[in-house]
Amino acid sequence: MALRALGRAAACTSDQQCKAVALGAKPCGGPEAYMAYSTAQSSPDKVKALAERYRKEREQENKASGLASDCSFLMDPGAQCRAGQCQLGGANGALVE
Numbered sequence: 235m236a237l238r239a240l241g242r243a244a245a246c247t248s249d250q251q252c253k254a255v256a257l258g259a260k261p262c263g264g265p266e267a268y269m270a271y272s273t274a275q276s277s278p279d280k281v282k283a284l285a286e287r288y289r290k291e292r293e294q295e296n297k298a299s300g301l302a303s304d305c306s307f308l309m310d311p312g313a314q315c316r317a318g319q320c321q322l323g324g325a326n327g328a329l330v331e
Contacts, residue, residue, distance in 0.1 A: 236284055237257070237269070237281070237284040237285060237288055237321045238269070239290075240271050240275070240276040240280070240281055240284070241269040241270060241271050243271075243272070243275045243276065244270055244271050244272040244275060244319050244320035244321075245274065245275055245318055245319060245320075246275075246315035246318060246319065246320045247274070247323060248274045248315055249313075249314050249315045251272050251273050251274045251320065252270055252271070252272060252273075252313035252314055252315050252320035252321075253268055253270070253271055253272075253273060253278065253281075253313055253317060253320075254268045254269065254271075254310055254311060254312055254313040255268065255269055255271060255281050255282065255285045255323060256268055256285060256289070256310070257269050257285060257288060257289075258289060258292040259289045259292040259293045260286060260296075260303040260304075260305070261296040261301045261302055262302075262303050262305035263305075264307050264308060265289075265308055266292065266308075267308065268308065268310060268311055268322055269285075270313035270319045270320040270321050270322045271313070271320060272319075289320075290310065294324055308309070311323055313314075323329055
């Protein structure tokens with residue numbers, strides 16, 4: 235997936251270059267996960283467009299399969315530059331590989 239490739243290319247030199255983007259869609263609503271990316275390596279507009287496309291795909295899959303979820307809401311963990319790579323940070327610290 236092109237979106238995950240952008241997450242792997244997350245080199246940074248400062249926290250200001252790191253952003254988090256919501257990924258996917260739970261059947262109850264809200265994102266499935268978050269991914270850190272670097273604005274120094276990837277265009278925020280491109281990342282957002284790919285994330286939106288993926289969200290729509292997951293919503294369609296959820297509808298078609300009748301899936302259910304735990305309905306918990308994932309907070310945006312934010313992103314930080316650690317050891318030259320953008321990584322998710324904050325409360326839940328969920329990292330999408």
